[in-house]
Amino acid sequence: MRFTFLLLCCLLVSCQNTDGPAPPTEDVYAPPGMVEADRERHVWQKPGVVIEVLGDIEEKVIADIGAGEGFFARRLAPLADRVIAIEIDQRWIDYLDTVRMTELPAALQPRLEPRLALPDDPLLAENEVDIVLFVNTLYLIENQEDYLRKLIPALRPGGRVVIVDWKKEDTALGPDPADRIGLSALAGILETAGFEVVSTDNTTLDYQYIMVAEKK
Template identity: 25%
Template sequence: MQKFWILYFALWLSCGLVWAQQQPALSSPPYPTKIYQVRKPSRDGIGKLYQGREIAQVMGHLGASWLERPEREREERTDLLLKALNLKPTDVVADIGAGTGFFTFLVAPELPRGKVLAVDIQPEMIAYLNEGKAKHKAANVEPVLGTESDPKLTTNSIDLAILIDAYHEFSYPREMMQHIASALKPGGRIVLVEYRAEDPNVPIKELHKLSVAQATKEMKVVGLNLLKNDDRLPQQHIMFFGK
């Protein structure tokens, strides 16, 4: 079964790339050469480097079925991830790169007096999120259409931002993280959930994995420090950052 999903994952990636190449570019600033470098793209990258790391190609909305696969909770242990976040009922959580809302709608019931800002840059995903909001009757979920360089979050508005297998695909990681850091309330946290690059047994393409050392290096650039690395998940890091 695992081999099947690995092959499915690869197919989804190729489909998403075809879709992405057919779409008009989102409105984003030009690449600042002092921040980013450009080279010939590798097979799974966009040819743009940040802090020595090539940014991975983006997966499109055609892979929605992968995000909603029945085995996901068992394979990724999203129940353990939810516990690790230690949420308060009043928290405002930003789910960055929310996709279809798989995790958004797990978080929402934990915040009876708070809310989830479900951020994505694809209008098709926003449509999925609105459908899910109605299906789950999740009045405390607010879909937000962001851009490649700006998640469209208000300054000092969130207690936690969670990025699940998303950060490594950001075309403008510094700009995005600067905006997300500015959106944190005092004491707020940013959580990166990424497949472990340190583990060669994790069956994910290299550019779609991220090490603790690389993540810490990149977060430090925008004034964020590693607070804790929680490795309770089978294949992913749960990295907590704060100002």
């Protein structure tokens, strides 16, 4: 309840700001009642940093690819117009639906939409989303270029992808460095798939980089 209250307070403050919504504080993302594993990830994941990179999302539709347990989806849903939480396992979809029903007030529940997709296709409709978010997911996709290319029709004008993935180096957390995507390799994949890289941040997060790209 404290988590929901803090999020709603953040929304009310945003509505009063004529210059756009104020960025949420980190306290919103780390409520006292969260489980310890989630709290530990909060420390190194810095969700507030990632959400600020997304910009003004108050009227945006976001596709969270590989949403998993909803670490980002549950935080974004009260702030965005809608969050489509994409997963390829029905068990995660069922879990996310429970999250939607138990963690969001009735008025906000339609903002979180768990959606079952395919390993090689997010099954997004044409012009459906403004932002596609990948967090620790793109490196797991077999053919990244083809997958990214399938996002082009789904993105609205000015649409972009935000990729948060593991640095290609030895870090305290993360997969084998051999399985990770380096920044230059990712930039090349995005370019070939029809995107233009607009920003790269390799320092703010301890174990991950953030790359933002827009469709050409």
